[in-house]
Amino acid sequence: MISRAQFYLLTVNFTLGTTLFVTINEIIQRGKRDAWMMPLWAGAYGMLAALLWILLLRSSPGKSPVQIAREAWGPAGVIVGILYLLWFCMIGAWALRNVSDFMNVTIMPRTPPSMFHVMFLLVASYTVVQGTETIGRLNGIVTPFLVFPFWTILMLATVDWDWERLLPAFQNPWAILRFPALLGFPFMETFALTMLYPKVRSGAAGALLLGLASAAMSISLVVFMVTGLLGPERAGRINYPIYTVVQEVEFGEIIVNIHSVLIVILITLIFIKLLVLLYAAFETIRELSRPAARWPHLVALSILLSAAAVVIYENPIQNRILSNKITFAYDSFYTILIPSLMLLSLRIRRAIQSRGRRS
């Protein structure tokens, strides 16, 4: 069992995970000067979606979506469970690939990508085996080390700040409509956290909603700062704008080249995202087949994920298409359609049962 605060921090870090360095340039490219509003709208949508999940989870307290699927649809629910398993693996592999791409482009160009994948999986598997409490506590311990350095570095960067880069403001508040992919990634992906939901002592719903809101605000603030520091023209074209922002920090003649600090923060954030996804996939397997051992499944999952990370996309262009065009529909299917159907059939089934009891 984990506490409400731990669940809140997990939600925030999971949502920030890969977002901070994968989509920032895409957001600014679409939204230009008003891009910082887009994460806010997307976050609001994410909270609405979360309300749906909470409704579903509250209808069968103590059960995860995979167990609810079995309750609602019986044996057919197993298929839903397997689908979720694949979905978690897909996102996990994608996060892994994003990290190896990032590392290859920025500071470690000669390390084979699989090295990153395997090392991440090794540590994540070990943590998952230790159980939910370890995940919650680990995340709680590392969060301060992520938050303070991250914002300190961004604050140091503000010496280059120029308000002109953000003007004229409020020209295009509905830019989000041009980039609906942001609703899918990262906000609908947070559905993976519902696998942890039943393990929260109390008040999980509030923590989830608050976490999403905080993450949306953070992304919005980061986009705002990146736009103010690089200008929408450069930030929209550079692959990793945050990295560039920090690279350009020059504070006196002493504080230069502090981007390695940022890299440590980013890879830790992605690690937490991967951790939650691996946990969700592992938990799905456990709930579907109730195995006695733990390690064999994690080894299998690691092999699957490390292979999927290599083949999930071939080049940056495919990656962009995957994230901009496909994720929204793909994530909607898993996080809106299936949960709605589950909720509906649960309601109908219960209505029929209660009518049967009454007569």
Added chain:
Amino acid sequence: MSRRQRAAAAVLALCAALLSSCWDKVEINDLSLVSLAGLDRDPESGIYTVYLQVINPATGASAQDAPGGEQAPVYTYAASGKSLAEAQVTFYKLLPRRMFLHHTKAVLISERAAKQGMRDFLNFSELQPDARTSIPLLIVDGSIDEVMRTFTPLDWNPADAITSRLNLLHDYAMMTGRRIELRDVIERTEREELIVIPLISATPKTGDHSNWDVKAEINANRNQLRVGRRAIGAVIENYRMVGRLYENDLIMYHVLIGEKGQFVRRFPFRGGHITVIMKTKRMERRLDWKAGKPVVRLRLRLEFSTIAMKEYFPQTLDELKKLEQHLNQVFAEELKTFVDKTRRKGWDLLRIRSLLHRKAPNLPDPDQAASEAEIKIEVETRLRGMGNLGRLYDGAGGEP
């Protein structure tokens, strides 16, 4: 103590007289550590000149602040003789310490000696128990005397400077190969194959280049050594240098023989050009037969990154596919042109003959078959890596 024990103790004590201790010890101070060796042979008189660059121990890391720190890091000795062994012993007219060849890092041979043939020299070095043949062999373009008496800035020991440049040129430019050592020349030649080894030359001189004064010169393009002059590779056939390969040809040669590394290349594209950093991934050779003649299919897989692509940046999958197909086709054509050009010179750089020997050992006339063999080259490029831009800036004002 019994009498027996006493006798045993006495015998043991007497045995101590046989212990030799370190009677033939050689102090490091008594050795001259050779770091670079050079060889020249005058084709008319037949006289060998051997050059040895000996490390000056007073300039090592431990002697940085010692008196005499401002000394040359290496000293070049030269000796001549009718045969290599004679030249070798003649060194002691000049050399006060025992010659120590184990740490030699590279061997240089003058071009005229390489054109006459290097067999005798290679035999001699394989014969020496204390000389390794697993070190790079380079051919000097120009005067070997000048090259052996030239310092290299930054890495002051010329042998270190040469070997590290060979590695860098391999990793980042594919202008040198991994198989450039003495033993490779021997092995390849004994198998009747060609081998390409790097050339080295001295750059233009200002002032007294053999003096330490060059340390004060800012222009590092002068007064030092460079790999290659215009040509970078020397083609060796049968222990003789038979030709040269220039930059682009050398890259293609290394790609074709399956070296691993990355290189930069500019391809014609849409009326202009596109610069691509490519990484070799896989090379497969297949031998088929068509109407009694061998057909060699070379399949190359390369990955490229957008890092150098300042001219054009594909945005859709369709554009990317077109770019990849274009690169496949253009590069395959360029490779084919290169192969045809070298085959016309009679150079079997792709080692088709050995391939036939391995796959079809019973051919009556392997030379004939190798020269008749048809070579087909297929290239498959894939975009993999990326630079830090997702889209290029597109204002006017680029290269015309």
